[in-house]
Amino acid sequence: DIVMTQTPLSLSVTPGQPAAISCKTSQSLLHGDGKTYLYWYLQKPGQSPHLLIYEISRRFSGVPDRFSGSGSGTDFTLKISRVEAEDVGVYYCMQAIQFPWTFGQGTKVEIK
Amino acid sequence: QVQLVESGGGLVKPGGSLRLSCAASGFTFSDHYMSWIRQAPGKGLEWISYISSSGSDRYYADSVKGRFTISRDNAKNSLYLQMNSLRAEDTAVYYCARRSVAASGTPVVDPWGQGTLVTVSS
Numbered sequence: 001d002i003v004m005t006q007t008p009l010s011l012s013v014t015p016g017q018p019a020a021i022s023c024k025t026s027q028s029l030l031h032g033d034g035k036t037y038l039y040w041y042l043q044k045p046g047q048s049p050h051l052l053i054y055e056i057s058r059r060f061s062g063v064p065d066r067f068s069g070s071g072s073g074t075d076f077t078l079k080i081s082r083v084e085a086e087d088v089g090v091y092y093c094m095q096a097i098q099f100p101w102t103f104g105q106g107t108k109v110e111i112k
Numbered sequence: 113q114v115q116l117v118e119s120g121g122g123l124v125k126p127g128g129s130l131r132l133s134c135a136a137s138g139f140t141f142s143d144h145y146m147s148w149i150r151q152a153p154g155k156g157l158e159w160i161s162y163i164s165s166s167g168s169d170r171y172y173a174d175s176v177k178g179r180f181t182i183s184r185d186n187a188k189n190s191l192y193l194q195m196n197s198l199r200a201e202d203t204a205v206y207y208c209a210r211r212s213v214a215a216s217g218t219p220v221v222d223p224w225g226q227g228t229l230v231t232v233s234s
Contacts, residue, residue: 035218037219039221048226049207050223051222054214092157099162103158104156106156
């Protein structure tokens, strides 16, 4: 199974300041079709997860442009350029290049 | 709008069985692969099963293989998860989620339902 390691596991951010979450994988997520199957989800308190980023850096429909993804191979980063109060929750990276799909442990983001 | 609504959760004794359902609406259910993903209380996310649009291909996590069965009824726009030989460690919120294809051609898994809680305890 592909192991997904997120750091940090928690983050306290002042509104308006940037934040970054790292996700390192035990195997490359680059598929033979040229796509990298790395996703980022946000689970807000009391809600189910929803998709923010797919294929490393593509923002899903309706996701604000303060969210961005980068990386390649086995090393990926989610950045929030200016954290807002509504961004609190737990962020997960996920790989879907092979079964079983696996998730990072989650990074809890809170506002200072 | 696209909606996924899980049901069927509850309290069950170890060794017991439960069948979860996921009712889909707002999209052509038969066009989409579907998954079940669970989350133990206060813990992270664990993918457990996946089914193709026709139901011909199914995949399972090792933790549930041989005990859980995913199925679907496209005529009823419904996804199911039959859970047998339940264990305490199966206690979790179970989410169904839709796989679709983004404009770039990349598969994405979204949305997820609101989840249904399964508690396995004597």
